[in-house]
Amino acid sequence: MQHSRNGKCPQLLLAATTLLLASGVAGAANAACALTYGALTSTLPNLGNVVSATVGETVFRVAPQTGAITIPSGNGGRTSSGDSIVSMTISTANHAHCQDVIIDGTVTATGSTNRAKNMRNFNISVAGNITLNSQSGTGATRTFQLKMPKDKSGTLYVGMDFPIKGDNEGGATGLATSSYTISLNAVNGNDISRSGQGRATVRRSLRMVKTSDLSFGKIVRPSTGSSLVVLNSFNGARTLSGSGVGIETPAPSRAAYTITGEAAQIVSITVPPSVSMTGPGPALTVNLTAFRPPPQNELEDQGDGTGSYTFYVGGSFTATSTTPTGTYSGVFNVSVSYN
Numbered sequence: 001m002q003h004s005r006n007g008k009c010p011q012l013l014l015a016a017t018t019l020l021l022a023s024g025v026a027g028a029a030n031a032a033c034a035l036t037y038g039a040l041t042s043t044l045p046n047l048g049n050v051v052s053a054t055v056g057e058t059v060f061r062v063a064p065q066t067g068a069i070t071i072p073s074g075n076g077g078r079t080s081s082g083d084s085i086v087s088m089t090i091s092t093a094n095h096a097h098c099q100d101v102i103i104d105g106t107v108t109a110t111g112s113t114n115r116a117k118n119m120r121n122f123n124i125s126v127a128g129n130i131t132l133n134s135q136s137g138t139g140a141t142r143t144f145q146l147k148m149p150k151d152k153s154g155t156l157y158v159g160m161d162f163p164i165k166g167d168n169e170g171g172a173t174g175l176a177t178s179s180y181t182i183s184l185n186a187v188n189g190n191d192i193s194r195s196g197q198g199r200a201t202v203r204r205s206l207r208m209v210k211t212s213d214l215s216f217g218k219i220v221r222p223s224t225g226s227s228l229v230v231l232n233s234f235n236g237a238r239t240l241s242g243s244g245v246g247i248e249t250p251a252p253s254r255a256a257y258t259i260t261g262e263a264a265q266i267v268s269i270t271v272p273p274s275v276s277m278t279g280p281g282p283a284l285t286v287n288l289t290a291f292r293p294p295p296q297n298e299l300e301d302q303g304d305g306t307g308s309y310t311f312y313v314g315g316s317f318t319a320t321s322t323t324p325t326g327t328y329s330g331v332f333n334v335s336v337s338y339n
Contacts (some may be wrong), residue, residue: 018029021067033150033189034096038089040182040194043067045162045199048082051338052115052173054205055165062086064125064159076164079338083171086158086196088182090130094151101148102133102187108138110178110195115202116176117163128154146184158182162198167205172318173262173305176202203262204306208336211255214313215286217252233291233314245320254291255313259336263307265299266339271313275332281324286315288332 001195045062046071051339058074067085069078092098122142124135126289129152135144148154162178165171176199183193216231219240231237231252238252246252259267269292277284291312299307313334 013044014119020317033095033101034093034103035098035103035186035189036091036183037184037192040086040088040196043194043199044086044196045084045160045198046082047084047162047198047211048080048199049203049338050078050080051203052076052164052205054207055168056166057117057188058166059170060162060164060200062162063160064123065127065156072161074164074166074279076166079203086160088156088194089152089153090146090156090184091149092148092150096150097188098150101150101189103146103148103189104185105144105146105156105183107142107144107180107182109178112176112178114176115171115173116178116198116200117165119160119162119178119180119198121161122180123159123161126156127157128152130154130156141250151186160198161332162200164200164202171172173202173204176200192218192328203265203338206259206261206267206336206338208257208259208334210255211257211310212253213250214255214315215250215253216317217250218247220247221319221323221325222321224321228316230316231314233289233312236312236314256310258308258310259299259335260306260308261299261338263301263305265307267297267299267309268337268339269297270335272332275315275330277317277328277330279288279324279328280326284317284319284323284328286317286330288313288315
């Protein structure tokens with residue numbers, strides 16, 4: 001009782017109370033927010049079928065939210081579509097510790113195979129109850145920061161540049177992959193790291209070389225009536241009906257084209273139905289025909305992964321006894337693409 005009156009014990013009790021209070025504050029600061037991270041589809045983006053450029057890379061740019069694919073540089077292209085939206089959902093718990101959670105993130109390119117190159121220039125976008133505080137960095141790594149309120153969810157989207165090598169850069173055709181990793185580190189929350197692998201089926205560029213022109217040679221117009229002048233696309237033979245006459249020299253020739261590209265692929269060949277030849281008189285309309293040897297439109301394997309196919313174009317026109325003499329010529333365009 002004497003000690004209590006001198007005031008020392010109350011001071012000790014007060015100190016003990018202060019320590020207990022400090023301990024309670026520290027426990028609240030260390031509480032964690034539970035976040036739920038959705039799945040990341042591991043095979044996206046998928047560019048589908050693409051064609052390399054003859055020289056140099058082609059960059060396929062994937063927009064983060066829409067998955068729209070554009071080509072900002074290079075001469076390659078796409079011949080089919082593919083699913084290309086890279087996304088992940090994030091949800092926070094209904095807890096006071098989850099209010100205004102800060103999440104630091106990185107997305108990093110981790111490697112590539114065959115004709116794919118490492119992804120670069122990642123681009124972050126968000127939807128729902130996520131705020132994108134910042135993002136920075138070009139090349140192989142992009143850093144970003146997100147903020148979320150409690151008991152909410154949103155979606156994280158990732159876009160990128162997906163480069164494909166040109167023919168001159170080497171690399172096997174077929175399936176090409178480019179990998180990346182997304183890491184999310186929540187302040188006072190749980191962290192995750194997820195990996196994905198973009199894909200494309202790559203084919204060599206198509207090339208077409210004209211090895212001979214369509215030439216009807218020299219003819220003598222019919223003395224009366226008309227003559228149908230035919231240049232056979234199958235064998236290159238020239239025939240004339242009526243009284244028209246074909247001169248042997250210069251020799252007539254069917255047009256010939258050789259296509260090279262990816263072995264065993266089927267291509268679409270477009271030849272216009274007709275061409276107009278102009279000269280000293282009214283224009284002559286030439287009806288065009290094409291001969292596609294079997295196996296039709298298929299690039300035959302040359303033993304090194306490349307394929308080749310040759311086709312021919314002939315035609316016919318009508319000359320009359322009044323067709324003005326002289327030289328007639330015209331131009332038509334032939335195109336080819338992968339199916």
